[in-house]
Amino acid sequence: VRLNDDEDYYSSVAGLEKLLNTEQILLTDLKNYITTTKQSIEVLEKEILKIEAEHKLASIDVENYLTNPVNAYRLIKRLFNDWHKYEIHFEKAKDLLNEWKLKKNQLHFPNQIDFEESALALARLQQTYNLNVGQVASGILNGIKYGNDMSWSDCLLLGQQLINIKAFNQTKEWIDESLKRYSMEEKSSAATELDFMEKLGENLMKTGDTNAALEIFRAVVINDPHRLSTVSAIYNNTHSLSEALVEEEEYHKTQEFKLYEKVCREELKRSPAEERHLRCRYYWGVDNAFVLSPFKIEEINEDPFVMLIHDMVTDEQIETIKRVSMPEMKRSTVRDDIVGGSKRRNYRISKNAWIEYSLHPHIEKLLHVLHYATGLETQFSEELQVANYGLGGHYEPHVDFYLTGVTEEYSNRISTSIFYLSDVEQGGATAFPYLKIAIKPNKGTVLFWYNLHRSLDGDYRTKHAGCPVLKGSKWIGNVWTHDRTQFAIRPCGLYRDYESSWEYMMVK
Numbered sequence: 001v002r003l004n005d006d007e008d009y010y011s012s013v014a015g016l017e018k019l020l021n022t023e024q025i026l027l028t029d030l031k032n033y034i035t036t037t038k039q040s041i042e043v044l045e046k047e048i049l050k051i052e053a054e055h056k057l058a059s060i061d062v063e064n065y066l067t068n069p070v071n072a073y074r075l076i077k078r079l080f081n082d083w084h085k086y087e088i089h090f091e092k093a094k095d096l097l098n099e100w101k102l103k104k105n106q107l108h109f110p111n112q113i114d115f116e117e118s119a120l121a122l123a124r125l126q127q128t129y130n131l132n133v134g135q136v137a138s139g140i141l142n143g144i145k146y147g148n149d150m151s152w153s154d155c156l157l158l159g160q161q162l163i164n165i166k167a168f169n170q171t172k173e174w175i176d177e178s179l180k181r182y183s184m185e186e187k188s189s190a191a192t193e194l195d196f197m198e199k200l201g202e203n204l205m206k207t208g209d210t211n212a213a214l215e216i217f218r219a220v221v222i223n224d225p226h227r228l229s230t231v232s233a234i235y236n237n238t239h240s241l242s243e244a245l246v247e248e249e250e251y252h253k254t255q256e257f258k259l260y261e262k263v264c265r266e267e268l269k270r271s272p273a274e275e276r277h278l279r280c281r282y283y284w285g286v287d288n289a290f291v292l293s294p295f296k297i298e299e300i301n302e303d304p305f306v307m308l309i310h311d312m313v314t315d316e317q318i319e320t321i322k323r324v325s326m327p328e329m330k331r332s333t334v335r336d337d338i339v340g341g342s343k344r345r346n347y348r349i350s351k352n353a354w355i356e357y358s359l360h361p362h363i364e365k366l367l368h369v370l371h372y373a374t375g376l377e378t379q380f381s382e383e384l385q386v387a388n389y390g391l392g393g394h395y396e397p398h399v400d401f402y403l404t405g406v407t408e409e410y411s412n413r414i415s416t417s418i419f420y421l422s423d424v425e426q427g428g429a430t431a432f433p434y435l436k437i438a439i440k441p442n443k444g445t446v447l448f449w450y451n452l453h454r455s456l457d458g459d460y461r462t463k464h465a466g467c468p469v470l471k472g473s474k475w476i477g478n479v480w481t482h483d484r485t486q487f488a489i490r491p492c493g494l495y496r497d498y499e500s501s502w503e504y505m506m507v508k
């Protein structure tokens, strides 16, 4: 079952749970099938032994055997009566298969896109976090073993998929890994071995590694000269492809993107000197309203202003938010400022839902505390956007403010508040490449920053991203507050101050 095109399974943990459930059901069926078939197979085997014994006897002296009326009768009886009974076993298996096919229509199954995008997610994680393929294939992420090993054929299939989606940087490593694992694993027979080598050679050809491919092809033909024609066909068909294939998305080659990846990996950080003026402090809130439970402010950056407010959301509130948004979650799209409309894109992989604050007092409370912690008027905030990132889920660098000019009836996103609704075991930081900041999600904390200069021009230094989630499920709630009626808390300066972010407007 697939509800609509927006629905996918790999982009959230909730979706993957459905697939795990599907597999659980299929597994139970398969086990039942094996138990019942085993029993009837045992019966069949006994029958076969008996018939074989008869044939053995007959072969000693066919004429003597068949002139015995009892033997003649039993032969006719077997063929007229018994073989029909054996056919019933096949029929039963066929019925089961049909039942299974019907049942599968009721279950959740991933499609081609899920399959491809989950491979892409692995490639992205490998690239962003410089992961060692050998370790990933062993189920190890940054030194922690989470899962079982991948087999050589898993690795090869993944290599194949990465070629299909043009993730060439990663392809070669997975193919090498496959080869490594192949030499270590138990092999079933010479034919599958040669099939494997053929496939491997084909994949190597596609990555442009013609020399390695030729080595492999040579070995195949030496082992089995009959394969010469298939191997030459593979060679000729893929030879012309190899150069045309190598391309990478332009944006991924920019300095900005490289910077972003470094910040995600925490390779690029600010020095202690650069952070020296930043403070942690208590704040009593607007009108000292929170004197008894002051906000715990952690200054993150002075200009543009970024801060963390700790312990802003309770576990109870978070449960409510997840519960009401779960059924509304849809694959995230991205606004297209130029063409208009929204599109599903690889640079934003998550699911989200827009939730009205009035739906529950727990949700209304978010705006309430936000007002007291920041001084911003919250009546012109967008609805709460709840997002969930799953396997390799991410949101590439972007600005939250609208690029089109501000008109009278139109206002812009003066600030972003990200309510972290979960921790993330590995990866998934909110990264500001130009500020060299990566904030690790911390359940209950709010990340707040101003997107606009005081002049209400967009501040390009606030470009930010959600780094790919390496391990875990990331939940956030976004509140975008608009610039109307904010002149008391954030008046404009004497001069327009937007030049300071000009140089970040262009992507280099």
Ligand SMILES: O=C(O)CCC(=O)C(=O)O
Pocket (backbone or CB within 6 Å): 387, 395, 400, 418, 428, 429, 430, 431, 464, 465, 466, 467, 476, 478
């Ligand atoms: O996931 C994150 O940490 C950032 C999310 C974000 O930037 C957005 O939703 O606009």
Ligand SMILES: [Fe+2]
Pocket (backbone or CB within 6 Å): 398, 399, 400, 464
């Ligand atoms: Fe954003």
